[in-house]
Amino acid sequence: MKYIVVTGGVMSGLGKGITIASIGRNLKNKGYKVTAIKIDPYINIDAGTMSPYQHGEVFVLRDGGEVDLDLGNYERFLDTELTRDHNLTTGKVYQEVIAKERKGDYLGKTVQIIPHITNEIKNRIRKVAARSGADICLIEIGGTVGDIESMPFLEAVRQMHREEPAENIIFIHVTLVMEDLQGEQKTKPSQHSVKELRALGLSPKVIVARSKIPLQESAKEKIALFCDVPQELVISAYDADDIYDVPLVIEEQGLTTQLMKHLKLESCVEDNGWREMVARMKSTTDKVKLAIVGKYTNLEDSYLSILEAVKHGGIDNGCRVEVTMVEAETLEEDPAEVEKFIQFDGILIPGGFGGRGTEGKMLAIKFARENNIPFLGICLGMQLAVIEFARNVVKLEHANSTEFDEDTPYPVIDLLPEQTGVADMGGTMRLGDYEAILKEGSLATKLYGTNYIVERHRHRYEVNPDFVDRLESFGIVFSGKNKNRMEIAEIPDKRFFFASQFHPEFRSRPGRPSPPFKGLVRAMCKYRKEREGQ
Numbered sequence: 001m002k003y004i005v006v007t008g009g010v011m012s013g014l015g016k017g018i019t020i021a022s023i024g025r026n027l028k029n030k031g032y033k034v035t036a037i038k039i040d041p042y043i044n045i046d047a048g049t050m051s052p053y054q055h056g057e058v059f060v061l062r063d064g065g066e067v068d069l070d071l072g073n074y075e076r077f078l079d080t081e082l083t084r085d086h087n088l089t090t091g092k093v094y095q096e097v098i099a100k101e102r103k104g105d106y107l108g109k110t111v112q113i114i115p116h117i118t119n120e121i122k123n124r125i126r127k128v129a130a131r132s133g134a135d136i137c138l139i140e141i142g143g144t145v146g147d148i149e150s151m152p153f154l155e156a157v158r159q160m161h162r163e164e165p166a167e168n169i170i171f172i173h174v175t176l177v178m179e180d181l182q183g184e185q186k187t188k189p190s191q192h193s194v195k196e197l198r199a200l201g202l203s204p205k206v207i208v209a210r211s212k213i214p215l216q217e218s219a220k221e222k223i224a225l226f227c228d229v230p231q232e233l234v235i236s237a238y239d240a241d242d243i244y245d246v247p248l249v250i251e252e253q254g255l256t257t258q259l260m261k262h263l264k265l266e267s268c269v270e271d272n273g274w275r276e277m278v279a280r281m282k283s284t285t286d287k288v289k290l291a292i293v294g295k296y297t298n299l300e301d302s303y304l305s306i307l308e309a310v311k312h313g314g315i316d317n318g319c320r321v322e323v324t325m326v327e328a329e330t331l332e333e334d335p336a337e338v339e340k341f342i343q344f345d346g347i348l349i350p351g352g353f354g355g356r357g358t359e360g361k362m363l364a365i366k367f368a369r370e371n372n373i374p375f376l377g378i379c380l381g382m383q384l385a386v387i388e389f390a391r392n393v394v395k396l397e398h399a400n401s402t403e404f405d406e407d408t409p410y411p412v413i414d415l416l417p418e419q420t421g422v423a424d425m426g427g428t429m430r431l432g433d434y435e436a437i438l439k440e441g442s443l444a445t446k447l448y449g450t451n452y453i454v455e456r457h458r459h460r461y462e463v464n465p466d467f468v469d470r471l472e473s474f475g476i477v478f479s480g481k482n483k484n485r486m487e488i489a490e491i492p493d494k495r496f497f498f499a500s501q502f503h504p505e506f507r508s509r510p511g512r513p514s515p516p517f518k519g520l521v522r523a524m525c526k527y528r529k530e531r532e533g534q
Contacts (some may be wrong), residue, residue, distance in 0.1 A: 001129050002136045002263045003169040005157050007204070009145045009193025010176040014210045017070030019174050019237060020140045021077035022247040026256040027136055028078055029247075031269030035132035036074040037125060038067070038087050040142045041149035045091040046084070048429075056301030060458045060506055061086075064432030070140065072305050072506070077247070079509050085128045090149060093120050113152055121156035122163075136263075145173075145197050158201045167264045173197060173204035174237070177211040177219055185211060185219040187226070194227040203228070205262060206255065208235045233258055244278050244510060277315065277511045286319035288345040288524040293364045295357035297325035306350050306378070309505035312513035313521035321521060328357030331364060338363045345524040345531075346374040346496075349381030351458070351503060355404040362388045369497060374523040376516060377499030379459055382489055383413045385499045386463055386471065389491075394474045403461050412471070414464040430457050434502070436487040442479035443490045443498060447515040453480070455487075455502035462486065462501060496523030 004023065008016045017038070024034040044050060047058045048066030059072035065084025075082060097120050101111045129137035139157065143150045161169050175190040190209065197204060207229055209215050215236035224231040235253050240246050250256075260267065290310060296302035307323060314321040324344070331337050341347060347368040349361050361381070365388045368375035377385040383401055390399035390412045398405075401413030416430055438444045438451040445451055463486035468478060480488030480500070491497040498516055508514035 001126070001134075001168065002265070003125075003129070003139060003160065003164065004136060004172060004259065004263075005139045005141065005160075005169065006172045006174060007141050007145055007154070007197060007202070008143070008174045009197065010189045012142075012144050014174050014176055015237070016140050016142070016174045017073050018243050018246055019172075019208055019250075020138045021070075021073045022250055023172075023255065023259070024074065024136075024138050025077045025247045025274060026251050027259070029269075029271040029274060030256065030260070030265075030267040031271070032135045032265070032267065033133065034078055034136045034138065035080070035129065035134035036071075036078065036082070036086065036138040036140070037128055038070050038074070038140050038142065039153050040068055040087065040089045041147060041153060042089060043091045043094070044089060045095065046087065046089065052296045052302035053299055056299065057304050058458070059305060060431060060456045060503060062433045062456065066431065066458070068142070069301060069304050070142075072308075073243075074138075075506075076308060076509055079512070085124070085131075088121070088124055088153075090152075093117060093124070093152075096120055114155065117152050118156040118159060121153060122160055125156075125160070135265075145193055145200070151200075154197075154200050154202060161202070167262065170206070170259065170262050171202055171204045172206040172208060174208045174210060177209045177215060177223075179212065185216050187219050187222045190223055191226045205229065206233045206235060206258070208237050208250075210237050212239050214238045242278075242281065244274075244281065247274060248278060273511065280318070281311075281315045284314065284318050284320045286525060286528075287322055288314075288319055288521065288528050289322050289324065289343065290346045290348060290524065291324050291326050291341055291344045291364070292348045292350060293326045293328050293331070293361050294350050295328050295352060297327045300325065303350055305503075305505040305508070306348070308510075309508035309514050309517040310348075310521070312508045312510055313517035313519075315510065316513045316518050317521045317525055319521065319525050321524070326364070328360035328364075331360030332357065335363055338367045341367050341373065342371065344373065345528045346376070346520055348375070348520070349377045349384060349499075351379030351381065353380070353403075358384060358404060362391075366392060369491065369494065372495050374496035374520055374527055375494070375498070376496075376520045377489075378505065379457075379501060379503055382499035382501050383461060383463070385497075386412055386476070386489055389474070389476050390467070390471060393476075394471060401461055410467070412464050412467045413461050416460055416462050429460050432456055434482055434487075436480040436482050436502070438488070439477065439479040439481075442477060442488075443492065443496075443519070444479040444488045447498075447519045449515075455500070455504055456506045457502045459501060463489070495527055496520060 006020045046066045056069045058066050063083045067087040220234045223234045310321050390396045396410040399410035399412050400408035402411045465484045478486040487501050489499045504514040504516045
C-alpha cells in the first residue's frame with residue numbers, strides 16, 4: 001500500500017480536500033486504484049448532528065455514514081463509493097479505545113495517547129486501506145498544524161513514516177501564500193507552518209501553495225529554500241475558475257510524475273476523460289437560471305452536493321446553470337416576493353430539518369406548480385411539495401407534517417414508524433442506500449431508464465400512507481416506492497415536477513449526472529427556449 005498524507009498550515013479551509021481529491025483523480029487517470037481517508041480531529045463521532053454552518057453540508061455515504069463534505073469531493077473526483085470507516089474522528093477513536101479498556105483488552109496497563117490512541121489510529125487507517133483493495137491511499141488530516149486536536153493524528157502518521165518503507169509514504173503540506181498591499185507574495189507564514197510541522201517530526205516532500213494568483217518565481221524560490229524542498233515540488237495551487245480545473249492545474253506542474261517517482265510507481269496509461277469533461281464544461285454557451293430556496297443560504301457549502309449535481313446536469317445538457325440562492329424566510333416575511341420567480345427557468349427546494357422557512361418554501365412550490373415552472377424537490381422538498389398539494393389542490397386545510405405541527409388535522413407527512421421513541425440524535429435516521437421500484441410509464445422511469453433504483457437517504461419523516469390514495473385521486477403520482485414508503489412524487493401534466501424522498505445529489509458525478517438533475521436542467525433549457533420563442 002502506498003500512502004500520501006496531506007496536512008494543512010496557516011489557516012483552515014484552504015482546500016486540502018480539493019487538493020487531495022485532485023491528486024487522486026490524476027493518479028486514477030494513470031490507471032491506479034485510489035481510495036481516500038478524511039481525518040477530522042473533532043470529538044463528535046460523526047458530522048450528523050452538526051449544523052451546516054459549522055462544517056457545511058452533511059454528506060451521506062452508501063452505508064449511512066454521515067460525514068464531512070470533503071468525502072463528497074473524494075467520491076465525485078474519484079468516481080468511487082466510500083464507507084463510514086473512511087471518515088476517522090477523535091470521537092470514534094476514543095470511543096473504541098475506552099470500550100476496549102472497559103473490556104480489559106489492555107491487560108491492566110495504563111491507557112495513554114501513545115501507544116494506545118496512536119495505535120488505534122494506525123490500525124484503522126491500515127484496515128480501511130487494505131479493505132478498499134486500492135493501490136494508493138490518500139489521507140487528509142483536517143484542521144491546521146499546531147491545533148491541539150490534531151496532535152495524536154500527526155504523531156500516528158509520524159510513526160507510520162517510521163514503520164513503512166520510504167517509497168511507500170510521502171507527506172504533502174498545503175499552505176497559504178498571502179499578498180501584501182503592494183501585491184508581493186509573502187511566504188513567511190508558510191515557512192513557520194513547515195517549521196512547526198518539522199518540530200513534530202514530519203518533513204513534507206511537497207509544498208502545495210494556495211494563492212489568489214499563480215505563485216511568483218521569487219516566492220517559489222523562497223519556499224523551496226526555507227522549507228527544504230526542491231523547487232519543482234513547490235506546487236502553485238492558485239484560485240481556479242472551477243474546482244474541476246484543479247487536477248489539470250497541478251498536473252501541468254508535474255506533481256503526478258513526481259509522486260510516482262517517489263512512490264516508485266510506473267504507468268503507461270493516460271485517461272483523458274477528465275480533461276475532456278472540463279473542456280465540455282467550458283465550451284457551454286447556453287445559460288439557464290435556477291432558484292434554490294433554502295434556509296442556509298449564507299453558506300453555499302451547506303448545499304455543496306446540490307450545486308455540484310446541478311453543474312453535472314448542465315455539463316451533460318451543454319448549458320451553464322446560473323444559481324441564485326433565495327432565503328425562505330424572506331418569502332415568509334413578504335409573500336409578494338414570490339413573484340420574482342417568474343424570471344427563473346427552474347426552482348429547487350433542498351432538504352433540511354425544522355420548521356423555520358417551510359412556509360416560504362411552500363410559497364415557492366405553489367408558484368412553480370401554478371406557473372408550470374420546472375421544479376425539483378429533495379427530501380424535505382418532497383414533503384413540502386406534498387403538503388402544498390394537499391392544502392391547495394386537495395383542500396385539506398391545515399395539512400402539515402407532524403414535525404412542524406403535532407396537532408395537524410391532516411398529517412400527510414408523519415414520523416417513520418421505527419423513529420418512534422428514538423432518543424439519540426446521532427446516526428438514528430433512515431440513512432444510506434435503499435431501493436425503490438418505479439412505476440411503468442412515469443417520468444421517474446424515463447429519467448432513470450429502469451424501474452429499479454438505489455439512492456441514498458437521510459430523513460425521519462415520510463409521506464403518510466393513509467393519505468396516498470386521496471392525494472393521487474387529485475393528480476399527484478407517487479411513482480417510486482419502497483414497499484409502503486413513498487420515494488418519488490411527480491405531477492405528470494407539468495413540464496417537470498419531480499420530488500424525491502432520497503438525496504440524488506449524493507450519487508451525482510462529473511460526466512455521469514444524477515438523472516433527476518439531468519432531467520431538471522434539460523426541462524429548464526427547453527422551457528427557456530419556449531419563453532424566448534425559439
